[in-house]
Amino acid sequence: MSEYRLPIPTAAPDNVVAKLPPVFRVQSISRLPLDNHCVLNRAGLFHERASLMVEWPSRKVDVRLGAGCLVSIRWLGRPVSLGGAVRISRLVVLGRPEASLDLFQTIPTVWVKERTLVRRASALWQRLPVHFQHLFNAIFWDSRRLHRYLVGASSLKGHHSCVHGNLWHTLEVAEQALRMAQGQPLACPEVLLMAALLHDAGKADEYRLGYSGLELTTRGKLVGHRNTIIEWIAAAIAHARIALPESHYLGLIHALTSARGAPDWLGLREPCTLDAVLLSAADRLSGQIELMARHSPAEAGFGRFHPHLRGRPYVVGAAF
Template identity: 30%
Template sequence: MRGGKVERDELIEKKHFIEDLRIGDSVSDVFLVRKIIPKDDPEVLVCDKTGEIKIAFADRSTDRDDIMNLFKPGDFVFVRKGLIDDRNGEIKIYLDSLDNIEIVDKKNVQIEDLVPSLSDMEISKMLSELRDYIDGIENVHLKALLKKVFYDDEFLEKFVRTPSSIDHHHNYIGGNLEHTLNVVKICDAIAKMNKDLNRDILVTGAMLHDIGKSFEYKPYLLYEKTDEGILAGHIILGERRIREKINELRSEGVDFPEDLEMLLSHMILSHHGRREWGSPEVPKFLEALVLHYADLMDSQIKYHIQKMEEEKKRGKNNWTLIWDNDLKRRKPFYIGEV
């Protein structure tokens, strides 16, 4: 079948990374599908660990529905005899037809070559920095909880290897760790400026706010969710995990206060800020409100940085259009030097 899945026995060795592709190159290689771009002539956005590039089809008779239905985010595809060109001002891989692309099984690829990821050194440094914040927590119960979570090797293996989102901000392996550390830094800075804030509970909430993503996503992959991730989502899973860890502390003789548990639970459940953004509740005390805005700030900054980088790779220099989720439309955005 054109564009269909082909069974292979051998491992496909990655030969051409996206960052090294140049106009005029011929490409026969494996990539990971990030998304299908719906338009009159649909395109397939693919990636490897070095970047992203679109696949377009030179044959305008290629059936639109075939492209839309054959591929999905998370598929591994082998491209045959693709041409790197910059028609219409954007560098893409051009294929003659669907005969030049096939889906391959996960067992036939080196996933590490295809999934955008922070380096092991970056991940190790960030984890060490995150753990350092535990030492600055004065509340003995919150400190015990954080140690229970962030010194759990089984949990950490998942936590440091998951993205923060699929197609928004920090969408690469290690992204959730990076985002969490950034939110902690923002909350810590705000607590130092505002003495009315309870720094301990704010920083603790920041460290814990997205731990549910470690159970929502499968480690090392950007598009595969767990069953409970699909059914419950990271907010519910994170809140559940915190209660489980608190109960473990109580079983070990730690008298963890119920009111503190209630406040932490609310911070996790409300950190998206609005029900239409996925929060079961809206923030109803000051530290929960600060956590929401810190989370929003870091996610929005990173989202725009990533979009600016994408647009610059497309050859844009000063102004471009970037999607704004609040406006529900693309907005003019300056990407030149400041």
Template identity: 25%
Template sequence: MAEIFINQLKSGQEVSATFALRVKKLMPLRNGTGYYLAVVLGDRTGQLEGRIWESVFETYHGCKVGDVVKVQGQATEYNGKLQIQISAMSVYQVNEIDPKRFIPSSALLLETAREKLFSILESLQEVHLKSLVSLVLSDEDFMNAFITAPAAKRNHHATIGGLLEHSLGIVCAAEGMVQVYPNLDRDLLITGALLHDLGKVEEYRFRTGIDFTDEGRLLGHIVLGVRLLDHYIGQLPGFPEDLRLKLTHMIVSHHGQYEWQSPKRPKFIEAAVLHHLDMIDAAVDMFKSAAESRDDPEDHWSGWIKGLDRYVFCK
């Protein structure tokens, strides 16, 4: 089957391709005599709506949201937007799914990122924090998850590798903050920045889209992160209790406000700086994505960005 992506489709084009099924809804016909099936299809380049008018119930019950579906039909324009008039849709049977076809990937170069991680390790002077980071980086299973995990389901860094990009972005910003404010504990801030979201490796799963794991939905990445931190520190005899407490607090408080699901607000300066850097890095990615996702690159304004609660000026 030819590799075709949503951003390549043009009105009038015949479509025979695979997509991820994001949404499916049975909708009543205007004349009240039956139903049609409204779907949303997606891949790494975006998503678009589709309509199925025949074999509606068979198609509806033959697939579920999250499936990879084989779609045949024609791209058409309706009310100024592209959609697919679907003549046939069925589950695409394949043994292995490449998530990179259906989920955007971070632009971060993996080899460059690995080099940065180990340069962070080498830069640490506090022996216990260096041992902790070394232990985490040597955990192959954790690192395989860390370098591919998304940082969110939507809004910011919702990409394969987004968690690594987000974490390194905060580390780089933290290094700059230490230059401006030398009273900061540099090693504590850098370690907290690198590990603040480590629970997200267990919070999210991704295949054709990003979703929560059961643990992620029931516990969330803050609780999962504290659990992982305790797991690693438990392997380091003699790890100072004050450092364990501070790192735990940095994970627990990095959302900053109770209404943002933060169990605690930051109670010391490095925790406060981490919270603000977390907010800044997320906002920068959302503004960047708003500009890149415009339907018309010449338009000075994005559409409404829910995560920012505003339109974004892109000129």
């Protein structure tokens, strides 16, 4: 009699797990004691594509695991939901920046409720070359810094001086600068976009909420956002060992630090690249438009005075 050998069937891959994103951001975490000297961990995880509650027992508490950090899930066989939470093996904290992760896909709704801003930021980040994506992620891998970058204002009492003002202004500058660079062979869109995303990033550590509203931090008073972002770039490159092309590095630093009309003794350089010129123009334009829109009348005529406008904005009425 012929002998037939059939292959041993293997477990089919779990389609639900396969469709989940590989990285989540922790929204909340709680720990409850168990009878056998263990701890029951329960965490709420967020990604733009999926949100879920997970739980797992452990004998030790991972002190690195807290709200805001980025994690990947280690599954415990086929996922099973118990009491509204999916039982897993554990969460692994991602300590080193990953170039391929779009951080804007991990921004919880509680951080930024206006999801249009998040989608615009994500679309811009995806246009960056890999080395600039890596640099951006290395700078903002710290969830507290990223939160301040997304939530903070762009000025104390000037343009975009509101919650999410710095993000709003940054997106306007980046989008406007790219439009101005279209058809310009002297421009480097990659450098221009990265510079636009970072030009006011240092303001995340420049302002704080005081007793009478927004005020400058000690770093804001002594260092300023322009020097802060250069410090962050240097630290990120060294820590994450990012290999930036020399031309892109110099172009980025020049766009972020050059200033027209600065006295020679300050040691600043005049804008020498079209990217630096376009960034400065887009920056001023965004600020002026927001201030004028906020202080202009509903119809034709003069609006309200603002010192940064050096007067009252005027709206031209329709011709009759």
